[in-house]
Amino acid sequence: MKRCLLAAIFLIASLVAAPAAETPSELKPFVRGSWQQMLRSHAGRPTLVHFWGVTCGPCKVELPLLGKFMKDNAEVDVVMISADLVPNLPGAARAMLEKAGLGTAENWLFADGFVERLRFEIDPAWQGEIPRTLLIARDGTVTTIEGSAEIPDLEKWSAQQKAAAK
Amino acid sequence: MLRMSLLATLAFSLCQTAAQAQMSHHQHASEAACEELELRCASKVTPAFASDGTLWLAWMAGGQISVAGSKDQGRSFSAPVQVTKEKLKLDWGPDARPQIVVEKSGGIALAFSIFRDKAFNGQVLATRSSDGGQSFAELRPITSDNESQRFATLGLDADGSVFAAWIDKRNRVPAQQEGRKYEGAGLFFSSSKDGGAVYAEARLASDNTCECCRIGLAFAGPGRPVVVFRNLFEGGVRDHAVMTFADPATPGEVRRVSNDDWQISACPHHGPSLSISAAGTYHVSWYTNGKARKGLFYARSQDEGRTFSDPLPLGRADRNPTRPYVLTGPHGATMVWKEFDGEKTSVNAMTSHDEGKSWSTPVAIATTTDTSDHPLLVSDGHKTYLSWMTKADGYRLLPIGDGS
Numbered sequence: 001m002k003r004c005l006l007a008a009i010f011l012i013a014s015l016v017a018a019p020a021a022e023t024p025s026e027l028k029p030f031v032r033g034s035w036q037q038m039l040r041s042h043a044g045r046p047t048l049v050h051f052w053g054v055t056c057g058p059c060k061v062e063l064p065l066l067g068k069f070m071k072d073n074a075e076v077d078v079v080m081i082s083a084d085l086v087p088n089l090p091g092a093a094r095a096m097l098e099k100a101g102l103g104t105a106e107n108w109l110f111a112d113g114f115v116e117r118l119r120f121e122i123d124p125a126w127q128g129e130i131p132r133t134l135l136i137a138r139d140g141t142v143t144t145i146e147g148s149a150e151i152p153d154l155e156k157w158s159a160q161q162k163a164a165a166k
Numbered sequence: 167m168l169r170m171s172l173l174a175t176l177a178f179s180l181c182q183t184a185a186q187a188q189m190s191h192h193q194h195a196s197e198a199a200c201e202e203l204e205l206r207c208a209s210k211v212t213p214a215f216a217s218d219g220t221l222w223l224a225w226m227a228g229g230q231i232s233v234a235g236s237k238d239q240g241r242s243f244s245a246p247v248q249v250t251k252e253k254l255k256l257d258w259g260p261d262a263r264p265q266i267v268v269e270k271s272g273g274i275a276l277a278f279s280i281f282r283d284k285a286f287n288g289q290v291l292a293t294r295s296s297d298g299g300q301s302f303a304e305l306r307p308i309t310s311d312n313e314s315q316r317f318a319t320l321g322l323d324a325d326g327s328v329f330a331a332w333i334d335k336r337n338r339v340p341a342q343q344e345g346r347k348y349e350g351a352g353l354f355f356s357s358s359k360d361g362g363a364v365y366a367e368a369r370l371a372s373d374n375t376c377e378c379c380r381i382g383l384a385f386a387g388p389g390r391p392v393v394v395f396r397n398l399f400e401g402g403v404r405d406h407a408v409m410t411f412a413d414p415a416t417p418g419e420v421r422r423v424s425n426d427d428w429q430i431s432a433c434p435h436h437g438p439s440l441s442i443s444a445a446g447t448y449h450v451s452w453y454t455n456g457k458a459r460k461g462l463f464y465a466r467s468q469d470e471g472r473t474f475s476d477p478l479p480l481g482r483a484d485r486n487p488t489r490p491y492v493l494t495g496p497h498g499a500t501m502v503w504k505e506f507d508g509e510k511t512s513v514n515a516m517t518s519h520d521e522g523k524s525w526s527t528p529v530a531i532a533t534t535t536d537t538s539d540h541p542l543l544v545s546d547g548h549k550t551y552l553s554w555m556t557k558a559d560g561y562r563l564l565p566i567g568d569g570s
Contacts, residue, residue, distance in 0.1 A: 116486070146455070
């Protein structure tokens, strides 16, 4: 599937300059190995990873705030992972992301029935409570925020990342 | 050029189809092995033994609730009886499961919850079989209130009445109308004198408890239900509490099981387990990720929950221990939980013969390499069994040695 997408992107990129095939709210299936793949693709860049779900009450409040954070902090990569403890439904997840201004973030959706294994790859101590935010610094240092994050804390972290880059 | 861009479009649309197929395949794959109604397709299975030794199971599969009995300890089952008449939006929360109690007379009381709307508000439905599980009465809401109920738990009292406790959000309505902030949900209860056909008017046991965890229920004696639940203590701390009822209509005080200091504005979806021995010892196991301690823990109380022993950690911290369950029987107490080693999930068990003061070394008694239901314990009055539904290996009922 990834190879297939790459082939398509290559074909299109080599033919047309206009981003006709852009899919702003693609939901990537998060399966075994996705976590390491995601980490590798953001290595060396400040990255905010947010685990959320459509049935999570606090997430409904936090998502639009994260949408604004993404808009205001272009130098931070924002990765959203739908990791609900109930079946993760693409339609509902996409609608909520778009409403929150996160349609263009890097969006993933848990897509493996064996969620224990997915969670174990991410953090063996995590039992699936959402929301959960990981702030990954340029040097790979991870700060974990359980429950709803305070946006001023995220802004502060983002500013530190910016300062460290100078 | 036209041909080439057509080619690209074709390649892209093919890939999109592949992506969608993959997504829907994964969605489909979710927790269950198949989509039909049979036991092998179940995501949640709840057991109960009848006094004649029949093992009854109530399960969720294919969007419906079914029941079947086994007279040979789970090797074969009677033809399943559908409790639901149509596919329903069953509550699929990790801690939600159908509840089943079997009376001495052979009557069977059931309760389960469905999602009533897109906002995941729930409704608890109840029914009863008075012909030994051959048919079930029409489903009735356990309460007439229309707000939201989830996580019902049923227990059979000594006089044959059925005690029910659940999480109920009705009190958020007046709070919102008055502009007050309302946290969590109420712990409500009721009981049925006719074996689960009709329940008395629901009453509040304790308000502002955690809204997303199963409730532990046991009896301290005839007419004395005891519930253990994740409470919301001052400052949004989701630690556990126990309540001993004076009688099935009179809630007792809220007593703290442990000061874990887990302040979190999120749903743990990971509720406690309670069992009370014949000697009156309360055995409680639970999960926390608090400042004071993190992981699975066990504690016991010999004064009806006024004081508890120091929490005993369960399992290997590097193997993500989850879903503890404790049950006392005539030969002592048994405790199980799940661990995951990166490849497989195991159910670990240990036993105690001194009212929980000391426990045997944990032993892995079952494993599976795909997703699984919570491990549960069930007793036929003689032996304690592990009851465990797995996606890859189906349903299992395993007798647990007494560890001696």
